[in-house]
Amino acid sequence: MQVHTVFGSITDYTKGTIELVSGEARHYVFSNVFEVAAKSRPYERVVVARNMEYVQEVMRADGVSPWFACGHDEFALCMDGEITVDFIRMKVPPSADKNGAVLLGDAPEGARMGHVKLKRGHQVLLGAGNAYRFTATRLGVLMQQTVLGDLSVQKWREICFT
């Protein structure tokens, strides 16, 4: 029998359901990363999961992103598309106690470290103190494990079952 593993994509996904017995659907804070990315601006960091200060953010990978940096480790998981990540070792990295990612200018100071090419299911380390920039060779979706920061966008009413 042929195996068929079902993955989602920004152009082909099916959102699940909640059958309630008691309580409220909004307590499950239920969304779908592909739907969120489909309705977001390019590289908007939309929070889809929050556990106190920790978050999972979804990005629509569309064209070239700004340069980002972070004082702590972050991780990006490519959920759809093909995405190149460029890295710069920053001369002056963000403080380690600054939570979440920050925006840098067009040309952050520092040495080019190289790049990583991601496809669906690939996870990359966005190491503390390194600047990073995404380039989508086709429309895609990224999920980032990080901490709530200045760039985190919370719009729960727009993305969740209520």
Add this chain to the structure above:
Amino acid sequence: MAANVAQVVASEPSNRNGYRSFRLGRFELSRDEYFVTVHWPAKGAKRSHQMPADAFLRACMRDVAWNFFYGWVNFDHVIGTRNHYGKVDFYAGTFNGTLKEAGVDYLEQFDADHIMATFKAMLRDWVNEGFGPFAAPVETGTAYGPKQGDNIAAIERIRIATRRMPGLPGDSPLRDDMPVNRAFADVPQDEPEIHAEPGFEGQLHAFSLFKYLSRSDVTWNPSVTAVCKASLACPTTEEFILPVFHGNDRVEWFIQLSDEIVWDVGDKNTGAPRARVTMKAGDVAAMPADIRHQGYSTKRSMLYVWENVTPGLPQRYESGELSPYPVDF
């Protein structure tokens, strides 16, 4: 620590079916060809409960492998453990609304070492040759029948600890030497391309998480693949039924990476049903801190379990300082 803390109280093997019985405080646990039976005292009488041996062993295996996990690990609607991180409760009926109200429940607290040693001894004795309590039913033999051999290798797995991300120097390994599971035969096995500039060799890191998961040899076993301070990504591969009904002492989140899982959600204290949550690829859902959940997955699927291991959370949820729901909107 006292030398006798971990001492296991076990009978000689039964003449009838070959299995030992175990005593854990005032609980008695035994198994026969089909069932595990638990006895405890309540209201001056001896009470009992039975579970199919395969279901009990799958649940006990997870509890051991997870080191009692977070919060409540219900083996079924009657028995289970609650982790106090150093101490562990074993209970019968305490988190079943009807049994609790009738006063026929019983809970006893143990040193974690003692209950762990007893559970491991039960697994060593009660898991027969050919039965893998970590495997999905179509992947393994039967748990039933009289004692026949053992499967020590299946139950003595070493838990993989990841400090930052698998594949980094000095961190947990990737799974290149493990075979792709038959249910993930179509999952691409290519790795990300890493192009480091001279002088930065080995300083960029990426791997294929979906390939890594496609080679998982166990089901329902969250393993850490990314550490952001106290935020742990713990993806796992799921098939058949989660062998326990997990009631967490904190909020956790699920992100469905592939295929589909249905979650039965009930009240954490009474077990009363609250919802059935169907998650398909890309779906994200919180499991609030006041529920218990059990998942069903027909096809082996990839699930990203996301935990917050900040110390002291159980007390903050229990005191009401933190809402059981992670986001108010």
